[in-house]
Amino acid sequence: MWKIAIIGFGNVSQGFLRILKDKQASLKERYNFEYSITAIADPIKGSVLNTSGLDLEFLLNMFDSKGNIKEHPNITDPDSLEIIEKSEADIIVETTITNLETGEPGLSHIKAALKFGKHVVSTNKGPVSVALPELLELASKNNVEYLFEGVVLSGTPSINLVREALAGCDIKKVMGIVNGTTNYILTRMEEGTSYEDALKKAQELGYAEADPTGDVEGWDAAVKAQVLANVIMGEQMKIEDVQRTGITKITQKDIQEAAQRRARIKLIAEVEKTNGKAKASVAPMEIPLSHPLANIMDATNALTFTTDHLGDVTIVGPGAGRVETGQALLTDILTIHRRHCRK
Amino acid sequence: MWKIAIIGFGNVSQGFLRILKDKQASLKERYNFEYSITAIADPIKGSVLNTSGLDLEFLLNMFDSKGNIKEHPNITDPDSLEIIEKSEADIIVETTITNLETGEPGLSHIKAALKFGKHVVSTNKGPVSVALPELLELASKNNVEYLFEGVVLSGTPSINLVREALAGCDIKKVMGIVNGTTNYILTRMEEGTSYEDALKKAQELGYAEADPTGDVEGWDAAVKAQVLANVIMGEQMKIEDVQRTGITKITQKDIQEAAQRRARIKLIAEVEKTNGKAKASVAPMEIPLSHPLANIMDATNALTFTTDHLGDVTIVGPGAGRVETGQALLTDILTIHRRHCRK
Numbered sequence: 203m204w205k206i207a208i209i210g211f212g213n214v215s216q217g218f219l220r221i222l223k224d225k226q227a228s229l230k231e232r233y234n235f236e237y238s239i240t241a242i243a244d245p246i247k248g249s250v251l252n253t254s255g256l257d258l259e260f261l262l263n264m265f266d267s268k269g270n271i272k273e274h275p276n277i278t279d280p281d282s283l284e285i286i287e288k289s290e291a292d293i294i295v296e297t298t299i300t301n302l303e304t305g306e307p308g309l310s311h312i313k314a315a316l317k318f319g320k321h322v323v324s325t326n327k328g329p330v331s332v333a334l335p336e337l338l339e340l341a342s343k344n345n346v347e348y349l350f351e352g353v354v355l356s357g358t359p360s361i362n363l364v365r366e367a368l369a370g371c372d373i374k375k376v377m378g379i380v381n382g383t384t385n386y387i388l389t390r391m392e393e394g395t396s397y398e399d400a401l402k403k404a405q406e407l408g409y410a411e412a413d414p415t416g417d418v419e420g421w422d423a424a425v426k427a428q429v430l431a432n433v434i435m436g437e438q439m440k441i442e443d444v445q446r447t448g449i450t451k452i453t454q455k456d457i458q459e460a461a462q463r464r465a466r467i468k469l470i471a472e473v474e475k476t477n478g479k480a481k482a483s484v485a486p487m488e489i490p491l492s493h494p495l496a497n498i499m500d501a502t503n504a505l506t507f508t509t510d511h512l513g514d515v516t517i518v519g520p521g522a523g524r525v526e527t528g529q530a531l532l533t534d535i536l537t538i539h540r541r542h543c544r545k
Numbered sequence: 546m547w548k549i550a551i552i553g554f555g556n557v558s559q560g561f562l563r564i565l566k567d568k569q570a571s572l573k574e575r576y577n578f579e580y581s582i583t584a585i586a587d588p589i590k591g592s593v594l595n596t597s598g599l600d601l602e603f604l605l606n607m608f609d610s611k612g613n614i615k616e617h618p619n620i621t622d623p624d625s626l627e628i629i630e631k632s633e634a635d636i637i638v639e640t641t642i643t644n645l646e647t648g649e650p651g652l653s654h655i656k657a658a659l660k661f662g663k664h665v666v667s668t669n670k671g672p673v674s675v676a677l678p679e680l681l682e683l684a685s686k687n688n689v690e691y692l693f694e695g696v697v698l699s700g701t702p703s704i705n706l707v708r709e710a711l712a713g714c715d716i717k718k719v720m721g722i723v724n725g726t727t728n729y730i731l732t733r734m735e736e737g738t739s740y741e742d743a744l745k746k747a748q749e750l751g752y753a754e755a756d757p758t759g760d761v762e763g764w765d766a767a768v769k770a771q772v773l774a775n776v777i778m779g780e781q782m783k784i785e786d787v788q789r790t791g792i793t794k795i796t797q798k799d800i801q802e803a804a805q806r807r808a809r810i811k812l813i814a815e816v817e818k819t820n821g822k823a824k825a826s827v828a829p830m831e832i833p834l835s836h837p838l839a840n841i842m843d844a845t846n847a848l849t850f851t852t853d854h855l856g857d858v859t860i861v862g863p864g865a866g867r868v869e870t871g872q873a874l875l876t877d878i879l880t881i882h883r884r885h886c887r888k
Contacts, residue, residue, distance in 0.1 A: 221854065225713070233712065357855050359710030366709045366883075367702030369576065370568070370875040494861050497840045511564065511872035512700050512862055518837050519858035529854035532713040540709075540884075 203236045204539065205253075207289035209282050209311050210298035211244035214325050214352070216265070217524030218295065218531045223258045225532075235539050241289035243282040248272040253290045282307065283314050293538060295531055296324035302425060302441060305332035316340040316348060321542070323534040325352035325527050327425045331441050334432050347538050352530030354380065354426050355503050358519030362533060364434050368509065373434050375508035377472040380426040382501030382521045383409040383417040384449050384469040389499045391457050392466065397450070409501060419448035420469065420484040427471040427482040430505075435473065437480045445483040452486055460488045466496045494518070546579045547882065548596075550634035552625050552654050553641035554587035557668050557695070559608070560867030561638065561874045566601045578882050584632035586625040591615040596633045625650065626657050636881060638874055639667035645768060645784060648675035659683040659691060664885070666877040668695035668870050670768045674784050677775050690881050695873030697723065697769050698846050701862030705876060707777050711852065716777050718851035720815040723769040725844030725864045726752040726760040727792050727812040732842045734800050735809065740793070752844060762791035763812065763827040770814040770825040773848075778816065780823045788826040795829055803831045809839045837861070 208215050222229075222237060229235040238255030242248075248271035250256060256276060265271050278285065286294055294315040298308045308326040315322045317340065324330075329337060330350050341348040354360040364373060379385050383404050390400035401418065404410040409417075416422050424444040431437040431444075449469050460467050470487040473480060489496040494516040498504045503521030506514050520526045551558045565572075565580060572578040581598030585591075591614035593599060599619060608614050621628065629637055637658035641651045651669040658665045659680065667673075672680060673693050684691040697703040707716060722728050729752050733743035744761065747753040752760075759765050767787040774780040774787075792812050803810050813830040816823060832839040837859040841847045846864030849857050863869045 221713070228715075229713070357714075358858055359706060362710040363702060363706065366880070367705040367876065369879040370564070370572070370872060371700075372571075492840075492842065494837070494840065497835075497837065499835065511868050511875075513869075515701055515860065515862040517858065517860050519855055525854050526856075529713060532854075533710065536712040537709070 203238060204293055204535070205240045205289070205291045206237050206293045206295060206535070207241040207243070207286060207291035208239065208295045208297070209243045209286065210296065211242050211247045211271070212297060212299070213524040214297045214527045214531070215242070215295065217528030219258060219262060221525065221528045221532055223262065233536055233539060235536060240291050241285050242271065243280060243285040245280045246270070248274060249278050249280040249282075249285060250274045250276040251278040251285055251288060252276040253288075282311055286311060286314050286320070287318060291320060293321045293323060293535060296322055296326055297531075298326060300326055301328045302331055302421070305329040309333055312337055312348065313340065316344055316346060319344045319346055321346045321538050322348045323531050323538070324348070324350045325530060326350075327353045327429070330429050331425050334429075335438055347541065349534035349537060351534050352527045353429055355505065355519060355521045356523060356526040357529030357533065358503060358521065358526070359517060360430070360505055361433055362537070363517060364507065368507065368512075368515065371509040371511045373507050373509055375472070375474040376430050376434060376505055377470055377495070378505035379468055379495060379498050379503050380471045380505065380521060381417055381423045381469060382503055383414070384423070385498065385503070386501045387418070388449065388452070388457070388467060388469065391452070391454060392461070394454070396454065397452065418450050420446045423469060423471045423484040427473055427484055430471070431473045431480050431482045435475050435480050439480070439482060443482065445485070447485040449486055463488070464491045465489055466491065468495060468498070470495070546581060547636055547878070548583045548632070548634045549580050549636045549638060549878070550584040550586070550629060550632035551582065551638045551640070552586045552629065553639065554585050554590045554614070555640060555642070556867040557640045557870045557874070558585070558638065560871030562601060562605060564868065564871045564875055566605065576879055576882060578879060583634050584628050585614065586623065586628040588623045589613070591617060592621050592623040592625075592628060593617045593619040594621040594628055594631060595619040596631070625654055629654060629658050629663070630661060634663055636664045636666060636878060639665055639669055639672075640874075641669060643669055644671045645674055645764065648672040652676055655680055655691065656683065659687055659689060662687045662689055664689045664881050665691045666874050666881070667691070667693045668873060669693075670696045670772070673772050674768050677772075678781055690884065692877035692880060694877050695870045696772055698848065698862060698864045699866060699869040700872030700876065701846060701864065701869070702860060703773070703848055704776055705880065706860060707850065711850065711855075711858065714852040714854045716850050716852055718815070718817040719773050719777060719848055720813055720838070721848035722811055722838055722841050722846050723814045723848065723864060724760055724766040724812060725846055726757070727766070728841065728846070729844045730761070730792065731795070731800070731810060731812065734795070734797060735804070737797070739797065740795065761793050763789045766812060766814045766827040770816055770827055773814070774816045774823050774825045778818050778823050782823070782825055786825065788828070790828040792829055806831065807834045808832055809834065811838060811841070813838070
C-alpha cells in the first residue's frame with residue numbers, strides 16, 4: 203500500500219485523482235498496485251490531512267459541488283511543507299504552478315520531500331528547469347526517485363520511452379513539436395487564417411493564455427528542449443542556453459511559400475550532440491511533407507529521436523490536458539512501484 | 546555479471562553480438578550491466594561453449610573471415626538443448642528460424658530454458674504464435690522472464706511501450722503498419738509502378754523472399770496482430786482467428802482512386818476490443834492523408850494505440866533489420882537486468 207500526498211490541487215491533480223479513483227480495482231489487478239491518499243495541500247482550494255487515507259469519492263464530490271474542499275472534515279493548516287512531513291506519504295505528487303525563474307514553490311516542496319526520503323513525481327517544469335542536477339543528486343542520496351515524465355509531452359511517453367523502451371540506444375538527436383498552442387496556430391494559418399485571428403481562436407479554446415508569450419515566443423518549448431538535453435543527453439544546460447525564436451514573425455506568405463515547396467512551417471525544438479557538444483534550440487523550421495513531423499496538426503505533439511540502433515523513432519500524441527498529464531503522474535508512480543515495491 | 550547463451554547464429558544474433566561488443570563499456574557505465582557470452586549454438590555455422598566466457602572479438606572476426614565458427618577452439622557438439630543446459634547461462638537468446646505451424650525448433654529451446662530457470666529473450670515469432678499462454682505460465686512458475694519485443698516492430702518499442710511507458714492506460718484499439726515489405730510495394734505502386742514490378746524490386750532489395758506469400762498474403766502481419774491481441778489485450782487468439790487479406794489484389798486503379806479521395810491504401814493490422822470481445826484483422830485499408838499512418842512510407846512501420854487517458858498515441862520506426870532486431874534483444878535483456886538485478 204503506497205501512501206500518496208498531493209501538493210497543488212489544480213487541473214492536473216484533479217485529473218490524476220479521478221484516474222486513481224476510477225482505476226482502483228484495475229491497478230490492483232494488473233499491477234498489484236494499492237494506494238491511499240493521505241493529504242492534499244492547496245492554499246486556495248483547501249488542505250486536508252488524514253494519515254489513514256482520505257475517501258476520494260467523498261472528496262471529489264465535495265470539490266465538484268463546491269469548487270473547493272474547505273469544509274472537508276479533515277481540513278488542516280495550509281502549510282505545504284508541514285503537510286509533506288505529516289502526511290506519512292511514500293510518494294509526493296507535486297503539481298503547483300510553474301515558475302521558470304525561481305522554481306518556487308515546487309522547488310522547496312520537492313527538496314523537502316526528497317530529504318524526508320519520499321519519492322517525488324511532478325509535472326512542474328520550474329524545478330526541473332532551475333535545479334535538476336541538485337534534485338537528482340538529492341534523490342539518489344536518499345535512495346528515492348524524482349520523476350517528471352509529464353513536463354515534456356504530458357502522458358505521451360518521452361523521457362520514459364528513452365529510459366526504458368529504448369534502453370541501450372544512443373540518442374544522437376531529438377527534434378519535435380512540443381508546444382500544442384503554436385502548432386494549433388500554425389495549422390489554422392495554413393488554412394488561410396491570419397496569425398492574429400489564429401491566436402485569438404487558440405485563446406478562445408483555452409490553448410493559449412491571455413498573455414500568450416510563454417507559448418508564441420517559444421519559452422515553453424525551450425524548457426522542454428532544456429529538459430530533453432539534460433535528461434536524455436546528460437547535459438547541464440540552463441534555459442538561457444537554448445537558442446529561442448518564436449512564431450510571432452511568421453506570415454501567411456512564409457506558410458504559402460513553404461507549401462509550394464511541399465513543406466510546412468513548424469515550431470521545432472531540437473537537441474543535438476555533435477563531437478560531444480550538445481546544442482539546443484527552438485525555432486520555426488520548414489519541414490518537408492515526407493517527414494513524420496510535417497503531418498502533426500492542431501494541438502498534437504511529436505518527438506523524433508535519432509538513434510544509433512534504430513535510426514529515427516517518432517512518437518506522436520497529446521502534449522497537454524488534465525487526464526493526459528494525470529496519466530504521466532500515474533505512469534511515474536507505477537515506475538516507482540516496479541522499482542521499489544516492498545513485497 | 547549475466548551469462549548469456551545464443552541459440553541460432555543468424556543475422557539477428559550477429560547484429561546483437563556486435564552491439565554487445567561495441568557497447569560493452571557504455572552498458573556498464575549507463576546501466577551497470579555486465580555480461581559474458583558462454584555459448585553459441587547453430588547446427589550450420591558451428592556451436593561453441595565456454596562457461597568462462599567466449600572472446601567476442603575473436604569469435605566475430607573468425608565469423609567475418611570464414612562465414613562460420615567451426616574452427617573455433619571451443620567447438621562443441623551441436624545439440625542445442627544440451628548446450629542450453631551446459632551453458633550455465635542466466636539468459637537464453639533464442640533466434641532460430643520461425644515456424645508458424647509447430648513453433649519448432651524455438652519452442653523446445655524456450656521450454657527447456659524456462660524449465661531450467663533461465664530467462665529467455667527471443668525474436669522468434671513461431672513460439673509466441675503457437676504457445677504463448679503455456680510459455681508465460683512456465684516462465685512465471687520458474688520466476689523468470691520470457692520477453693519478445695522484437696517479434697512486432699523489431700527494436701521499435703511496441704510491447705515494451707505499452708507495458709512500461711503507457712502503464713496505467715487501457716488500450717482499446719491498436720492499428721498499424723507492421724510489415725515493411727508490403728508497405729514498400731504499396732509506396733512504389735503509388736509512384737506508378739505495377740504490383741509485379743514493385744514486388745520484383747522488393748525482392749531485389751532483400752525485403753521480400755523468393756516466395757513472397759508470408760508478406761503479401763498478410764501472414765507476417767497476422768502473427769503480429771495475434772501477438773498484440775494476446776499480449777496487450779490478454780486474449781488467447783490463434784493465428785487462424787485473425788481475419789486476413791493480403792495486397793495481391795490491389796491495383797493501380799485502387800491506389801489512384803484512393804489518392805483522388807486524399808487517402809492512401811495501406812496494409813493495416815488492427816486489434817480492437819468492443820464490449821469485452823476482441824477482433825483482429827489484417828487487410829488493405831484506405832487511410833485519409835490526415836491520419837499519421839497514411840504518411841508512413843517505404844519499409845517504415847508504425848502502430849497507433851487508442852488509449853483511454855491519452856487518446857491516440859502513435860509510434861513510428863523501423864520494423865526489421867539485424868541491428869534493429871538486435872536492439873530488441875538488448876532492451877529485453879536490460880529489462881531483465883532492471884527487474885532481477887542481483888546487487
